[in-house]
Amino acid sequence: SQQGEEDPQALSIQEGENATMNCSYKTSINNLQWYRQNSGRGLVHLILIRSNEREKHSGRLRVTLDTSKKSSSLLITASRAADTASYFCATGGGAQKLVFGQGTRLTINP
């Protein structure tokens, strides 16, 4: 079974707008990671937030984590056409494994 549930499943916005994706999970975690997957490619790591952190920034990315609600959000600001991809959250617990959500398909319209 998959730990992360992502919302929305698909998101379409205009270039320049901000995109927000949400991830909810079920069990305790050590960290939560976000990955991007371009069509037909492997996953690329974007950002990791540890369970004792509440917010983290990397360039145009902002990730928040609320462990009391078992949820995280990924905000991409000033979106670009190149941001069109699927985005996955993944939770890390024991045994060095990650459990992935089903992903959000993001489309940036020019």
Place this chain on the structure above:
Amino acid sequence: NAGVTQTPKFRVLKTGQSMTLLCAQDMNHEYMYWYRQDPGMGLRLIHYSVGEGTTAKGEVPDGYNVSRLKKQNFLLGLESAAPSQTSVYFCASRPPAGSYNEQFFGPGTRLTVL
């Protein structure tokens, strides 16, 4: 560095045939993983390895076997392929626990079983 590479990129099998997918990494990573991704789904872990000579089952191990004879290689075998194994297979690797635990992914192998 090539990172994580996978061979082959595409393959079509008939039901009952066998094949081996090869994953290689040149980053001296201890941990390696095999996932499958079905349409509209996230990744599901098939098997993983925490070091040379070790393997462990993931979420969906049935119908697959793995071997990690060399640190840089992780092989995924299908002994008798079934249509349900049609999927895209991704390999990943990462450094040992205690370090930044991002996983690095290969480009994937698209497998179709007829």
